[in-house]
Amino acid sequence: MPINKKIKVKIKLPFIGEIESSWQPDENDEKAAWELYVELITRISIVELKSDEGLLREALSSLYSIFAITREILKKHGASIARFKDESSISFGYLAIAVLNTVLRPVLAKWHPLLLDYESKKTKDMSLVEHEKLWDKNQELRTELNKVRHIMVEYAEILAEVAKVPLLIVDSFMCIVLNNINTNYLTN
Numbered sequence: 001m002p003i004n005k006k007i008k009v010k011i012k013l014p015f016i017g018e019i020e021s022s023w024q025p026d027e028n029d030e031k032a033a034w035e036l037y038v039e040l041i042t043r044i045s046i047v048e049l050k051s052d053e054g055l056l057r058e059a060l061s062s063l064y065s066i067f068a069i070t071r072e073i074l075k076k077h078g079a080s081i082a083r084f085k086d087e088s089s090i091s092f093g094y095l096a097i098a099v100l101n102t103v104l105r106p107v108l109a110k111w112h113p114l115l116l117d118y119e120s121k122k123t124k125d126m127s128l129v130e131h132e133k134l135w136d137k138n139q140e141l142r143t144e145l146n147k148v149r150h151i152m153v154e155y156a157e158i159l160a161e162v163a164k165v166p167l168l169i170v171d172s173f174m175c176i177v178l179n180n181i182n183t184n185y186l187t188n
Contacts, residue, residue: 007161009090011154013102023090025162032077032092033162039069040159041168045152049145056132056141057119060112063104063148070096095158103151111141 006024013019025033040046044059045066074081074093082093114137122131132138153169160167 006086006088007158009095009158011095011151011158013098013151014106015102016098019090019095019098021088021090023088023162024086025092026080026085028077028080029092030163032073032081033159034165035073035076036070036096037156037159037163037165037168039066040152040156044145045149046156046169048149049142051139051142055128056111056115056135056138056145057128059145060108060115063145064108064112066104067100070100092162095155099151099155103148103155107144107148111144115141 006022008020009023010018010020043066044054044062049056049059074096077092079093082091084091084094115135118135118137119131122128156169157167
């Protein structure tokens, strides 16, 4: 059964360019969107990885895991989520595969081997964090991950709309705002 409203999808993907279309998701799309949305918003793919935070290896591994998760969701919900409905040129399946193949795959294909090569040179007396900080490509990869993050946030926003849920993405700015609200509430 179709969801009553059509949504407007607009996202810019590498190699493809801007995708802009209307999409009338059905109940199966809604369920699949919710499942993938939860996975995306709870990973580093959506949260900024600042220069003094986290491990690059963990960030790449988290992005890589989105492949298996997406495959499972596609298989679980069947071919209907890959079909275009009405006059739409968008489907859950099309969008999911486009993001995997144009956003995540190129980044992972380039950076996984480069980081692995650098990691193999770590001495036993140095922590992983310190070793990564010394990598001459550290900031370059962090910049690339941030570009990916911006696209993944747009993707998550589309999924939230399809799943009919409010945006649950809490960024650094929102953390400051919420902290101020809590501080004011506790002091009054």
